[in-house]
Amino acid sequence: MVQRINAEVTRAMSAPAVVEAFQKGGIAPQPGTPAQFAEFIRTEIARYADVIRRANITAES
Numbered sequence: 001m002v003q004r005i006n007a008e009v010t011r012a013m014s015a016p017a018v019v020e021a022f023q024k025g026g027i028a029p030q031p032g033t034p035a036q037f038a039e040f041i042r043t044e045i046a047r048y049a050d051v052i053r054r055a056n057i058t059a060e061s
Helices: 002-013 016-024 036-053
Strands: none
Touching: 002 036, 016 036
């Protein structure tokens, strides 16, 4: 199921109208594999965890 959804999203993100709409919003579509997306998420979590620690940001109760 994940592979099928990924294939459809990749196809949609490659459509000229979608690419144009993304670019108008200043976004570059970057379709990839589920594994690439998982790695991106892991990297972003680590990056923002570091920012949060360095800025001494805490959750409010």
